[in-house]
Amino acid sequence: MSAAESVAVVGTPDYRTRHRTWLAANLPPHWRADAVDYRPPSLDEAKAWEAELHRQGLWGIAWPREYGGHGLSLREHLIANQEIGRLPMPESQNSIGKELAGPIILAIATEEQKRRYLPAILEMREIWCQGFSEPEAGSDLAGLRTRATRDGAAWRVNGQKVWTSGAHRAQRCLLLARTGSMEARHGGLSLFALRMDQPGVTVRPLRQITGEAEYCEVFFDDALVEPEDALGEPEAGWQAAVRVLEVERGTNRMYRAWRFEQELRHLVTACRNEPALARLLEDGHYRQRIAQVQVDVEVLKRMVEQVVDDLVGGQPIGGRGSLSKQHWSEAHQRFAALALEMVEQASYPPSPEVAAAQRRFRKLYLQARAETIYAGTTQIQLGIIADRILKLPRGA
Amino acid sequence: MSDGFEAAAEIARTARRAAEACAGLDAAATARRLGGDGLLGVLAPEAVGGLALPLSVAAPVVAAAEAALLPFPLVEALLGARLLAGRQDDLAAAIVAGEAICTAAPAGALRSEGGRLSGTVGHAPLGTAARWLFAAVDGGGAALLDLHANGVSVVEEPGLELERPLAHVALQDAPAALMLDGAAWTTFQADALLLRAAGALGAAEHCMQRAIAHITDRKQFGRALVSFQGLRFELARHKLALEGARGTLGHALSVAGQDPCGQDVARLVARVTVAEAAPAIVEGAIQLHGGMGFTWDLGLHRHLRRVKAAALALDAVAARGALVERLDQLWAA
Ligand SMILES: Cc1cc2nc3c(=O)[nH]c(=O)nc-3n(C[C@H](O)[C@H](O)[C@H](O)COP(=O)(O)OP(=O)(O)OC[C@H]3O[C@@H](n4cnc5c(N)ncnc54)[C@H](O)[C@@H]3O)c2cc1C
Numbered sequence: 001m002s003a004a005e006s007v008a009v010v011g012t013p014d015y016r017t018r019h020r021t022w023l024a025a026n027l028p029p030h031w032r033a034d035a036v037d038y039r040p041p042s043l044d045e046a047k048a049w050e051a052e053l054h055r056q057g058l059w060g061i062a063w064p065r066e067y068g069g070h071g072l073s074l075r076e077h078l079i080a081n082q083e084i085g086r087l088p089m090p091e092s093q094n095s096i097g098k099e100l101a102g103p104i105i106l107a108i109a110t111e112e113q114k115r116r117y118l119p120a121i122l123e124m125r126e127i128w129c130q131g132f133s134e135p136e137a138g139s140d141l142a143g144l145r146t147r148a149t150r151d152g153a154a155w156r157v158n159g160q161k162v163w164t165s166g167a168h169r170a171q172r173c174l175l176l177a178r179t180g181s182m183e184a185r186h187g188g189l190s191l192f193a194l195r196m197d198q199p200g201v202t203v204r205p206l207r208q209i210t211g212e213a214e215y216c217e218v219f220f221d222d223a224l225v226e227p228e229d230a231l232g233e234p235e236a237g238w239q240a241a242v243r244v245l246e247v248e249r250g251t252n253r254m255y256r257a258w259r260f261e262q263e264l265r266h267l268v269t270a271c272r273n274e275p276a277l278a279r280l281l282e283d284g285h286y287r288q289r290i291a292q293v294q295v296d297v298e299v300l301k302r303m304v305e306q307v308v309d310d311l312v313g314g315q316p317i318g319g320r321g322s323l324s325k326q327h328w329s330e331a332h333q334r335f336a337a338l339a340l341e342m343v344e345q346a347s348y349p350p351s352p353e354v355a356a357a358q359r360r361f362r363k364l365y366l367q368a369r370a371e372t373i374y375a376g377t378t379q380i381q382l383g384i385i386a387d388r389i390l391k392l393p394r395g396a
Numbered sequence: 397m398s399d400g401f402e403a404a405a406e407i408a409r410t411a412r413r414a415a416e417a418c419a420g421l422d423a424a425a426t427a428r429r430l431g432g433d434g435l436l437g438v439l440a441p442e443a444v445g446g447l448a449l450p451l452s453v454a455a456p457v458v459a460a461a462e463a464a465l466l467p468f469p470l471v472e473a474l475l476g477a478r479l480l481a482g483r484q485d486d487l488a489a490a491i492v493a494g495e496a497i498c499t500a501a502p503a504g505a506l507r508s509e510g511g512r513l514s515g516t517v518g519h520a521p522l523g524t525a526a527r528w529l530f531a532a533v534d535g536g537g538a539a540l541l542d543l544h545a546n547g548v549s550v551v552e553e554p555g556l557e558l559e560r561p562l563a564h565v566a567l568q569d570a571p572a573a574l575m576l577d578g579a580a581w582t583t584f585q586a587d588a589l590l591l592r593a594a595g596a597l598g599a600a601e602h603c604m605q606r607a608i609a610h611i612t613d614r615k616q617f618g619r620a621l622v623s624f625q626g627l628r629f630e631l632a633r634h635k636l637a638l639e640g641a642r643g644t645l646g647h648a649l650s651v652a653g654q655d656p657c658g659q660d661v662a663r664l665v666a667r668v669t670v671a672e673a674a675p676a677i678v679e680g681a682i683q684l685h686g687g688m689g690f691t692w693d694l695g696l697h698r699h700l701r702r703v704k705a706a707a708l709a710l711d712a713v714a715a716r717g718a719l720v721e722r723l724d725q726l727w728a729a
Contacts, residue, residue, distance in 0.1 A: 265727060268723075284717075287716070288716050288717070288720075290723075291668070291716035291717070291719040292668070294661070295644075295669060295716070295719070298647075298662075299640040299641075299644055302643030302646070302647050306643060323640075327636060382628070382632040382633065383628070383632070385632035385636060386629065386631060386632040387628075390608065390631055390632065390635050392608060392612070393622055394622075395611075395612060395619065395620030395621070395623035396619060396620065396623065
């Protein structure tokens, strides 16, 4: 398909309909988070599913065709994500690869690296994790200590990362490591695409408040980085990292607003079909709070669309991803608390549908606590808004 | 497309210049100045001297006027001229030119008997200086009234705002200059809410900028107040609320034509976000000025009065109530 053809295809409502129809027909019903017989996919099932999503044009939408992408724009990415959001689908097992590593590779990697890494991400042959945070360097990322030293043309890595999501299933780590002095702070950091399946890497999953073990400690003991796996210019890792984080906040999980709306609809549907909960839907207090959730969803939709407009119009995201990140993380926590408060008022024993909603919203309530922590905490986002959007003077 | 964008940007610039130039002018002089700059005809059709631009282009005009505290019922002029065009072209043209002042009474409704109107309506901004009034009539629809006609009395009534004091209008068998159908009146009111929302955000942003300037200058504990993280975070939250509200309002303005009754999601959402964000930002700006913020002379209370009045009219609680009703319908379908 030529560029001209692809524009013609997406210029019609068919583009949306095609995705909507395919997803509705192919998403296994028991993977839906609102299903009574909900059962999440195994890792192998998830890999096969995501690889198929890519073949169907639902991943890699805006990536160039020579690297396995579909060569369309962020506008189509937005449309596809709206359709993904409308269904309570499993989260990607490789969102770090697709939404963090991918964009940064596109921005700074060599041609050879792009051809090697990017198709492997989309085809789910390589799952990536993000090795930024360390025990001594979280919000203050520039203080990180994990060190990469020259070993001929290659590098050796020593140190520790923590809170590394999905490290236990990852084949690659987008590693931010110190190659210069501690005093150089931001200036002494470099980015690498480290292979995880090697003797120098030890991964220890950490149990989270949900009971699951999704994030990990990762220890590097003379771990090897081949010369062809260094990303971008040495010591320029910080600028690249900042760009990664801007992308992460501004565009990742673009389906979020529409999934959020789906969660709200699930809540309302579950309540409607249960007399004790249906009463809450008639209660003025709950009606106000439900409406406010929809307001929050609409605010988020507009923020996301604005970011897409700006990026398509050639303007950088800059700090503005912090506005949407800050908004959705807190709004989603408010929603999760409301949903749980409502479904827990069901009469006992709950119907299978209500039990499914209770299961989903209990988990969501706990899971949502992470949302104001990862990808930069609330306090870090507020700082970015103050410094980079409002441009408040430092004021000695 | 890009021409339209340019025209809108040019109107926003003109509005900011005009609003500054109007400082110290009374209502009549303000009307003439704004009319002379073509700003009162942004929405009205070309036949009455207007520009026939969409509602979204009027938003920055109202925003600039509210930030500058213009003593003029601008929303009513913009929408009144649009409403009267094709019904009373001469009056519409006079409003566009800034030669006639119209206002509207959002409270109460009149009785119509044999073509004459009686009853009491109120909360009409700048009612004592205006010549023309739009007011609701029992059973739907509205009337245009000549406030100088026999049987009409106009009295100032208490309200929050200072520069456009509210008026209460009592009628006894007064003639209607024009009767308006329910649909036209509903759209007038719904669009008026969106433009008031734009004005409230314009005023709020202005106050936030003043607060930033103040804490940048002001030193306490040996350092500029702006260096304190607590204050920076507070301003960041104001900015977040402002941008959230701005996004939903921009969307509501751009799809307003598809929802002439004002009951769709976009308008209701914009009402909620602006009603909550705008007063909070102005209240915050007063707080950030400390004791000085509470003085009459600093003047932030003037914005607060306008913005709070607009927020009360936008009525977040009612808008959220209508929004759930709408969602009930949408989701049942
Ligand atoms: C579920 C989950 C998944 C994660 N996945 C990854 C991942 O895949 N890869 C990765 O690299 N990291 C990941 N993280 C780590 C995350 O990015 C960090 O936890 C986060 O940046 C905060 O760092 P920290 O934990 O060291 O907290 P700290 O930086 O120690 O912060 C502690 C508290 O102090 C506040 N604080 C810190 N500095 C300031 C300041 N200057 N002003 C005001 N308040 C401040 C913070 O907001 C926070 O409330 C994940 C975290 C979670 C919860």
